Amino acid sequence: MAVAAKDLHGTLDALILKTLSWGPRHGYAIARWLEDTSADELVIEEGSLYPALYRMERKGWIEAEWGESELGRKAKLYRLTTVGRKQLRAETEEWARFAGAVSRILLPA
Amino acid sequence: MAVAAKDLHGTLDALILKTLSWGPRHGYAIARWLEDTSADELVIEEGSLYPALYRMERKGWIEAEWGESELGRKAKLYRLTTVGRKQLRAETEEWARFAGAVSRILLPA
DNA sequence: GGTGCTTACCTAGTTAGACTAGGTGTATGC
DNA sequence: GCATACACCTAGTCTAACTAGGTAAGCACC
Numbered sequence: 001m002a003v004a005a006k007d008l009h010g011t012l013d014a015l016i017l018k019t020l021s022w023g024p025r026h027g028y029a030i031a032r033w034l035e036d037t038s039a040d041e042l043v044i045e046e047g048s049l050y051p052a053l054y055r056m057e058r059k060g061w062i063e064a065e066w067g068e069s070e071l072g073r074k075a076k077l078y079r080l081t082t083v084g085r086k087q088l089r090a091e092t093e094e095w096a097r098f099a100g101a102v103s104r105i106l107l108p109a
Numbered sequence: 110m111a112v113a114a115k116d117l118h119g120t121l122d123a124l125i126l127k128t129l130s131w132g133p134r135h136g137y138a139i140a141r142w143l144e145d146t147s148a149d150e151l152v153i154e155e156g157s158l159y160p161a162l163y164r165m166e167r168k169g170w171i172e173a174e175w176g177e178s179e180l181g182r183k184a185k186l187y188r189l190t191t192v193g194r195k196q197l198r199a200e201t202e203e204w205a206r207f208a209g210a211v212s213r214i215l216l217p218a
Numbered sequence: 219g220g221t222g223c224t225t226a227c228c229t230a231g232t233t234a235g236a237c238t239a240g241g242t243g244t245a246t247g248c
Numbered sequence: 249g250c251a252t253a254c255a256c257c258t259a260g261t262c263t264a265a266c267t268a269g270g271t272a273a274g275c276a277c278c
Contacts, residue, residue: 007236007263009118011211018215028255034214041210048236050257055235073244075255092215099208101150102120105143106127106201116234116265137226157265159228164264182225182273 008042012052013061014091015042017084020062026075027053053078061087117151121161122170123200124151126193129171135184136162162187170196 008015019030031044056062061084069075080088117124128139140153165171170193178184189197 007119009120009207009264010116010235011118011215012236014215015211026255037214038210041206042214045237046256047238047240047258051236069255071245071254073254095211095215097150098118099212101147102124102204103208105146105151106120106123106204119264121265135226154266155227156229156267156269161264178226180225180274184226 008044008048011095012044012048013056014088014095015044016049016052016056017061017080017088017091020078020080021085021088024077024079026067026069026077028075029069030078056084059087060084117153117157120204121153121157122165123197123204124153125158125161125165126170126189126197126200129187129189130194130197133186133188135176135178135186137184138178139187165193168196169193 015034016030019025019033025033027049031046031049034042034044053062053064057064057078060081062078063081064076064078067075067077124143125139128134128142134142136158140155140158143151143153162171162173166173166187169190171187172190173185173187176184176186
């Protein structure tokens with residue numbers, strides 16, 4: 001059984017932005033999608049998720065609106081802004097460079 | 110020009126352990142080696158490095174001994190312990206899983 | 219001999235992100 | 249009636265890395 005990463009090490013924002021790049025989603029669904037897509041290798045704690053969403057909303061990367069989930073429940077739907085899309089590109093690039101550099105040192109060629 | 114990563118996001122310990130796996134080195138040389146090897150994509154701040162070395166010494170991953178640098182200066186030489194070597198394997202594996210999961214989500218296939 | 223650069227180490231205090239550990243309320247299934 | 253899943257929220261803590269300093273020795277240079 002895959003032991004999940006304990007710490008998202010600064011990648012949470014990028015992961016959320018990427019999730020929303022596929023279309024608007026509510027918080028709970030973002031967490032579920034990331035966990036499913038990573039085969040539970042990433043675990044998104046709610047105590048990390050919701051503060052991150054506020055942070056990103058304040059920064060203008062995402063916008064929220066109350067609506068309904070697929071199951072008909074009250075849910076806060078988030079979607080990417082133009083600034084957020086730009087931010088996603090920047091963070092993706094930064095991740096590629098960082099992860100590449102670390103991997104070249106840590107992992108066998 | 111490569112803009113260096115601002116934050117090592119929890120990889121510093123693994124990077125130090127890996128550096129020492131090639132043989133004993135003093136703190137300053139560890140930083141130089143990592144920066145050179147990553148073509149300056151990783152920057153090791155001294156305010157991060159020395160506290161990390163203490164942390165790792167306390168945990169028994171590395172051992173220190175005063176000696177001389179290649180240039181004949183007083184320097185504290187660190188080397189991996191058996192526990193540290195085991196820790197390096199664990200952290201490398203953890204990094205591979207984590208970076209893989211994040212990359213599969215963020216980066217285009 | 220003074221000035222500046224590099225080597226080498228160290229530390230106090232701050233920041234930021236994710237965490238733990240709780241809480242609310244609604245709906246569904248048994 | 250009770251447990252579980254859905255969906256959101258928050259206070260407080262932890263940790264790693266950061267900024268921004270400092271010490272000291274050796275070297276080159278004029």
